[in-house]
Amino acid sequence: MTPIRLLAIALIVACTAVAWFLLGGALAIRTKETDQRLSATVAGNWGQPIVQKHPQAFYIAPTAARTKRTIQPEMSKVKVSLHSDPKKKGLLWYRAYTVDFDGEYTLKNPTPIVQTVYVSFEFPAKEIRFDRFAFLLGDLPTKKSPKDGVITEAVILEPNEEVSLHLSYAAAGLDHWSYTFGDAPKVSGFQLEMVTDFAEFDIPAGSESPTERQPAETGGWQMTWNYVDVIGAHSIAMEMPAVTNPGPVASRMTFFAPVSLVFFFAVLIILGSIRGINLHPMNYFLLAAGCFAFQLLFAYLVDLIPILFAFGVAAVVSLALVNGYLAGVAGSRFALLGAVAQFAYMVLFSYSFFFDGLTGITITVGAIVTLALLMFFTAKTDWAEVFRKKNDTVAKPFPPPVPGTGGSVVS
Structure with missing residues (x-):
């Protein structure tokens, strides 16, 4: 292997x-253009992040x-069921979900006189479809339609009299669901029970962690938040499980592919030099094209078939x-070494x-392992001999002239 060939390979x-x-x-x-183009469509079809507000009275x-x-509920018992239902559009997965909400509240007239108490329910998001919606103040369901996203009912209460409020609905949303207490200075007698059908969960920053947690029959979790008497209560929220997006994964994988190629070619060059297999730069050009085919094929398959299947097909090809x-050029034994190296540096690294x-840790470990193996197998290699040019040999002396030929040399 000469310096000129190394420069050509580089x-x-x-x-x-x-x-x-x-x-x-x-x-x-x-990916970015697809997301911008489909954002409005996705929100229209599958909703938005749902932020449920505490009832106002x-x-x-x-x-x-x-x-x-303002009157805060004396008692609140809320039940929430979250079902993760991710949807795919183009190169992106959207973390869609459905929620079943059911809340029972108790309101009380805290004054010593008769009061007309107004109770408002603000819908958690606009342009979202709410199925099986129920708003019952006492035993009377509301007949009003929302005005600016709010329904308000009134009830006359005697001093210290209590009235029940029932709220329920089913809706679809995106990314996360949350329950907020607004400007409530104090929250008392509040309990929220949440059941999920997904095992992986994430509590967003700034939200309260559950008081209790246990596995649910749905395959997810049953979580409970209890606020007995809390001042400055934080919101309750749940992020939907992360979904591997084909577009960003394929993009990052492609940007880092040159690192894999450097490792792969380094192994081929060093092992080839030890074994006396001196591949031509044209061979390396075709090998590089074969490696490039991995990311190229994967980039266009992820839009058509599941991402892991697309990855497997592209890797095998x-x-x-x-x-x-490589087997045709250098033999099956050298091709086997190349297959191991390519699988480690191209396939596992991309995975x-x-x-x-x-x-980052994958690159670090791969580099250290590669260095260790190359140091072990080349410890006794005479690199001066390996990189010596073939024509750097001592020139043979011309034979002496034959007598009687006039000084000419007869070969």
């Missing part, structure tokens, strides 16, 4: 890296100022191209992008 790696960067950029732009104080006085060619936070 140029091939650089050109292949440019091709990968162009492909990764195209994937990133395509108030009465008008019989004073000259006619001040509005690339392995067959590269190592089939790490399916797991957030593992890419």
Whole structure:
């Protein structure tokens, strides 16, 4: 292996890296444009993040100022059932879900006189379909339609009299569901029981963790939040499970592919030098093209078939191209070493992008293991001999002239 050939191979790696960067950029732009184009459609079909507000009740104080006085529920028992139902559009998965909400509240007239108490329910989001909606104040269901997203009913209560409020609905949303207490200075007698059908859950930052948690029969969790007497209560929220998005994964995988190619070619060059297999730069050009086929095929398959299946098909095709060619050029034994190297550096490294936070450690471990193996197998290699040019041999002396030939040399 001469320095000129090494320079040619480095140029091939650089050109292949440019091709990968162009492909990764195209994937990133395509994913972004798809998300922007479909955002309104997705929200219209599958809803928005649902933020359920605590019911509001108030009465008008019989004073000259006619001040509005807020009443907080004496008791609240809320049941929420969340069903994760992710939807795919183009290169993106959207974390859609359905929610069944049921709330029982008790309101009380805290004054020593008869009061007309107004109870308002603010719908958690606009342009969302609410099925099986129920609003019962006492035993009377509301007949009103929402005005600016709010339904308000009134009831006359005797001093210290209580009235029940029942709210329920089924709706579809995106990303997360939350329950907020607004400006309530104090929350008393509140309990929320949430049942999910997914095992992986995430409590958003700034939200309260559940008081109790246990596995549910649905395969998810049954969680309970109890607020006996809480001042400054934080919201209750649940993020939907993370879904692997084909577009971003394919884009990141493509941008980092040159790292894999450098490792792969380094192994081929060093092992080839040890075994006396000196591949031509044209061979490396075709091998690089076979490696590039992995990300290229994967980038366009993820839009048509499940992401893991697309990954498997692309990996098998690339392995067959590269190592089939390598077997024809350098023999089956060297091709077997190449297959192991490509599987480790191209396939396993790319697979790490399916797991957030593992890419960096994968590169680090791969580099250290590669270094250790190469140091072990090349410890006794005479590198001066390996990189010596074939024509760096001592020139043979010309034979002496034959007498009687006039000084000419007879060969």
